Amino acid sequence: MTIKSEGNKTQQVKVSASPLTFLQLARETPTKRIADERKIDFKEIYDDSDDTQLANQSSRCLDCGNPYCEWKCPLHNYIPNWLSLVSKDRLDDAAELMYQTNPLPEICGRVCPQDRLCEQACTINTGFGAVTIGMIEKNITDRALAKKWRPNIPTIKANAKRVAIIGAGPAGIACADQLARNGIRAVVYDRYPEIGGLLTFGIPGFKLEKHVMRKRKEFLQDIGVEFKLNTDVGVDITFQEIQETYDSVFLAMGTYKSVKTDLPGFDSGKLINALDYLIGNINHQEQFAMTQFPEINLNGKEVVVLGGGDTAMDCVRTAVRQGAKSVSCIYRRDEDSMPGSPREVQNAKEEGVDFHFLLAPAALNLNDDKSVKSLSVYKTELVINKDTGASKLQQVKDSGFEIKADAVITAFGFKASPANWFNKANVETDKNGLVKMKASENDSLEYSQRTSAHGIYAGGDMVRGADLVVTAIAEGIQAANEIIEDFEELTE
Ligand SMILES: Cc1cc2nc3c(=O)[nH]c(=O)nc-3n(C[C@H](O)[C@H](O)[C@H](O)COP(=O)(O)OP(=O)(O)OC[C@H]3O[C@@H](n4cnc5c(N)ncnc54)[C@H](O)[C@@H]3O)c2cc1C
Ligand code: SF4
Known part of the structure; x- marks a missing residue:
């Protein structure tokens, strides 16, 4: 194995992977622009990884057999499996696998606090430096989307069930994506002119450039998700109209009351x-x-x-x-x-x-x-x-x-900002204004995204309180799965 070293840029040469690669190969994050250069613009601060860096860094995974990283990731991403694919240059397969558990891998790769989640839990974090999980997730999905990669999913039938989603933040997008993958029509309403919620209207460009979100929007539209932007539910359209038009509703409206x-x-x-x-x-x-x-x-x-x-x-x-x-x-x-x-x-x-x-x-x-x-x-x-x-x-x-x-x-920080139409819609909130989830009917269900009102589900910050992008995504997926489950029960 030959490893070239050039200042803080090492590992120019692709190494062949072995379970002990991490002993020879140091953790290396993509080049970070120097502070004087980056602090005069709003562009992202990390460069893209090249093929060699991706192969080398992914080959540092020990495949420890007990993937703590996977457990710590709120989406339980198949991290060691896709790292192995990347180390073998099977980048398209890796992108496909990333998408299986995460509808927004390029976003999570950029904004997840990996140092508190997957990378903190990585077995080689102590002593050797964690595998650069987030950076690999970002780069592989960026490349797939640049090539206009699209998943092979069922087309939405004209008579499919229709679900309204209120809020185009990570929770709403995750729910829409999961529904579309299952052939269900999702229509996402947002009061703002672009999708993303706090990903667009909160997190600055130096963490997440806005063209990344636009690319994801094209993807979602291509798989059948519809967006109705500049539409404030409760102002431009009543919640009652929404309920009358759709089979189910997912609330993903975030928390917006500043403490x-x-x-x-x-x-x-x-x-x-x-x-x-x-x-x-x-x-x-x-x-x-x-x-x-x-x-x-x-x-x-x-x-x-x-x-x-x-x-x-x-x-x-x-x-x-x-x-x-x-x-x-x-x-x-x-x-x-x-x-x-x-x-x-x-x-x-x-x-x-x-x-x-x-x-x-x-x-x-x-x-x-x-x-x-x-x-x-x-x-x-x-x-x-x-x-x-x-x-x-x-x-x-x-x-x-x-x-x-x-x-x-x-x-x-932020507190819950329940809408004034919740009462009329029988959506219950707790004393802090967070939407209450329905107690599970059989105690085997750990948690549910069903609200107190029949056919209305909720998730993300408006349920958990201000939290993280990845947890909002997890709840959006969970809500979609429950919506599908409830539709299936109706047709049985
Ligand atoms: C400045 C900032 C930086 C952050 N940085 C990070 C980070 O680096 N990493 C991380 O993991 N998390 C970060 N977070 C937290 C993260 O952004 C949130 O936890 C996450 O976005 C919550 O997702 P959500 O879908 O529940 O809500 P949101 O992202 O808030 O989306 C809710 C959407 O609902 C829409 N909406 C609300 N009411 C209506 C209505 N009546 N009609 C139509 N649309 C409506 C809103 O316009 C919004 O688009 C940050 C938060 C902030 C504020
Ligand atoms: S970056 Fe986030 S989504 Fe990706 S593996 Fe880590 S915790 Fe999971």
Whole structure:
């Protein structure tokens, strides 16, 4: 086996796979554009992998016999099997296998927090570095879609059952795809002008360029999925009309109520809401002409972002790209407690974001002309209860100080935003507004996507609370399977 090394670019030579390849071959991610170059545009930051890198990296899979990666992946993707196909240059077969369990592999490969999911669970992660599962998933599917690969699925019959899906985010798309694979007509409604939900109107281009979503849309349309965009259910069409037209309905509407705190100055109208900021920027970049989301340009500003999740990371990195004078992220807990992917925190650090951990906001201070002047903050500490082991966050006494800022973005997360027509449709929600799933009729079913209302199903963030793309996909597939099961029961 010959391995060439060139700075941080190694493995130019294709190696022949053996179960112990990982001992000789280091983990290698595709080249990441250098920070100075990438922070001036909104393009993705990783280059594509070439054939050699794909073959070599996939051949690092140990095929350990107990694929923890597969269990940790919420879709239980057949990871070792498709890695083996890639290592043998059977890229089309690998793409086909990826699609069997995942309707959006090129998206998951880009945005899943692999460092908390499949790659974290990879047997060789400790000591050798995990197989680059996400990057391989992305590259193989990108190539298949570029060649206009389409699965061999039954065509939808004219008299097929019709299912309405409300919401074209990952949950809605996954459900539509699974229905189409089974010859069922899915019509997806969304209030926005493009499909994707938060994949399009939330996650910035440097994590997921928007042409990727457009390519997936062509695929979905080719397999028979219909989209009715710019259609807000409850405004442009009533839910009753939808119920009367379709055999079943899947709700996949996400969670859109931003969490707020009532600290002094926070009700001044001067704080920037994270999602308004991100959508405004995407609207401007992609020229969607959504007048309700104007661009908020923070060029030259001293920006502070409050929060430690994916949304906060997307805001800090967007502000960097807009040319902010400085960008700081304030998080009340320590770095290890950050809910987002460590990979994205690292990317933000490389791009020049200052992180302040164990710091919490106390008040927003304004100048006489009502512009933002500064943020009052205090230090926090984690106190461990000796008896229970539980940790509690508390304020450090006399630790308050001010941070100069002329723009403050809040990214404290999202709460459920149930529609006002749920009651009339008998769709029950819990005390937090999340849609309640029907208790399973036989206790053998672990979970169900059936709501309290007959023929109405739900999934994704509106059921789980703000979570992940891959879990929304899993629930969309599950809902489609239950819809099919219920149709079959009716015809028996
Ligand atoms: C800024 C940001 C960054 C994120 N980054 C990541 C990440 O890197 N990795 C990751 O795994 N997860 C990430 N997430 C979380 C992830 O995007 C969500 O968990 C996922 O998109 C939820 O999917 P969903 O289909 O349930 O809802 P959504 O993606 O929210 O889609 C819901 C869709 O329903 C539509 N809709 C709602 N009401 C109506 C109505 N009445 N009529 C018509 N249409 C309607 C909305 O317009 C929207 O398109 C991020 C979230 C945010 C906010
Ligand atoms: S879907 Fe996500 S968790 Fe599953 S294998 Fe792909 S990147 Fe990993």
